[in-house]
Amino acid sequence: MTNLSDAVASVAVVGATGYAGGELAAILSRHPHANLAAVFSGAKSGTTPFRSLHPSLSRATGPDAVPFDLDLLLAAKPDVVFLATPNEIAAEVVPQLLDRGVRVIDLSGAFRLRESASYPTWYGFEHPRAELLREAVYGLTEFCNGELTTARLVANPGCYPTSVLLAVRPLAALIDRDQPLICDSMSGISGAGKKSELAYSFAEVFGNFKAYGVAGHRHEPEIRQGLKLGDRATLIFVPHLLPTVRGILSTIHVAFTEPLTAEHVLALYTKAYAASHLVTVLPHGQLPELKDVVNTPRAEIGFQLLQGGKRAVLVSVIDNLLKGAASQAVQNFNRMFGYPDTEGLS
Ligand SMILES: NC(=O)c1ccc[n+]([C@@H]2O[C@H](COP(=O)([O-])OP(=O)(O)OC[C@H]3O[C@@H](n4cnc5c(N)ncnc54)[C@H](OP(=O)(O)O)[C@@H]3O)[C@@H](O)[C@H]2O)c1
Structure with missing residues (x-):
């Protein structure tokens, strides 16, 4: 054997x-x-x-x-x-x-x-x-x-959904679905593959930064499905094109049904990722950057509570070609x- x-x-x-x-x-x-x-x-x-x-x-x-x-x-x-x-x-x-x-x-x-x-x-x-x-x-x-x-x-999974779902899934049960879940996700240009269209050319992208595909990106239903949001909850997913080759940073705005403490949020993330060597959650208030994960198979997640814990900003980074x-x-x-x-x- x-x-x-x-x-x-x-x-x-x-x-x-x-x-x-x-x-x-x-x-x-x-x-x-x-x-x-x-x-x-x-x-x-x-x-x-x-x-x-x-x-x-x-x-x-x-x-x-x-x-x-x-x-x-x-x-x-x-x-x-x-x-x-x-x-x-x-x-x-x-x-x-x-x-x-x-x-x-x-x-x-x-x-x-x-x-x-x-x-x-x-x-x-x-x-x-x-x-x-x-x-x-x-x-x-x-x-x-x-x-x-x-x-x-x-x-x-898709690259944008990976970055969003890793940050949101551990907290999903506590998210207020009557308030919009807003994901501003920014990707390096390799996310589009080896395209030769003008919009992806060096002269168009270098020194530039733009949003695209609002309400029409195919990763939106994948994120909705991955968070079991159904048709009723409002998901606002705004992809952006970064003037860099690789990496995705998602900034996600969430509201909770009850105010949460930083300890509670960290406990939920720890429960989700205790066994993972490839997902790192940073202490409250410390936010990850693209350079921490580009060219690695890892994801990093950070969070900042707002309004006494009623809301939070989550930041998630991955390399789109690797973890994505x-x-x-x-x-x-x-x-x-x-x-x-x-x-x-x-
Ligand atoms: N880029 C990302 O960050 C990313 C992240 C997650 C998922 N994905 C997904 O992964 C897939 C590949 O993405 P990519 O960015 O690597 O695209 P890409 O750079 O455009 O590469 C596409 C590959 O598919 C090959 N191909 C094209 N038509 C084919 C055919 N008829 N039969 C067999 N092979 C064919 C191409 O061959 P040639 O070189 O000969 O044209 C090339 O090797 C896509 O479905 C994409 O949505 C991409």
Whole structure:
């Protein structure tokens, strides 16, 4: 019988030439319990050398990225496939992998929302396999309780929702749902992927700062779902584009049904994250900064009570490409196979 400490899972990454997929390739190539068997691009032809997928791979060896082809992927016999592709591609490919007995961790939003009716509105397509939305495990790792061990399909959370949910979930039962929950979230430009649109060009972003997508961002229903806000509670989610490459800082304004003390808030956070080596909660009044987490798999949360504890400002920071995407996906992989969350991430 294979000892868990010696076991190695065969893994593949689709979308390895993208920002999130490149981080995945880098982490998985160093992971003691993963064998990176194949990596794929979305190109029509040509290969991308393995060493070009991520700066940390410049002297590493591994499979070159080839144009995505389902038969080639299956020939590599992966135990788990990580998908870091556009949503529509994942919606099409995931069912084909599951039907062939391959487990999937999907970094796109194609399986995050429980209701298929939300997809035309927020994602612009009819969901091809609505029944899988019920099966998918929403992989906000710190809030998963054993379900990842048997999951066939993990819907890895979005980057903005990760930053908001980590800060708000531990306090959710005490939040006054008659008052608006306001999330001002700011992301570095890599959150948009390798886009070539004018709005994401250096000249437009450098030295600039702007809000966008108010009332229309697809992470809004994901945050609403993750906090069980229903249709009645008011959620105001305002994404902003920071003139930096990576990192998300969310400033969240909440009101409570009863005034809370700093000790009570800290106790709730401690209960939620006592076992976590990747989420740090700071003492009352100390607020985290992007530089504390960028290029790390960690999240940091700070809070300041206001108005005698009736309200609070929560501040949450993550690296969008790591805790907001690739490292959280690897945390979920670790849970699927029974390894500590930090395996391959330190
Ligand atoms: N960026 C973030 O901070 C972040 C955070 C959380 C989740 N996500 C999600 O993760 C996914 C990837 O995001 P990203 O930012 O890494 O995007 P990206 O930089 O644009 O990369 C997209 C990847 O998908 C590949 N691709 C495109 N069309 C494909 C196709 N038809 N078949 C196979 N592969 C295809 C691309 O290949 P080519 O290089 O050949 O074009 C590239 O490798 C998205 O669903 C995104 O929403 C991103």
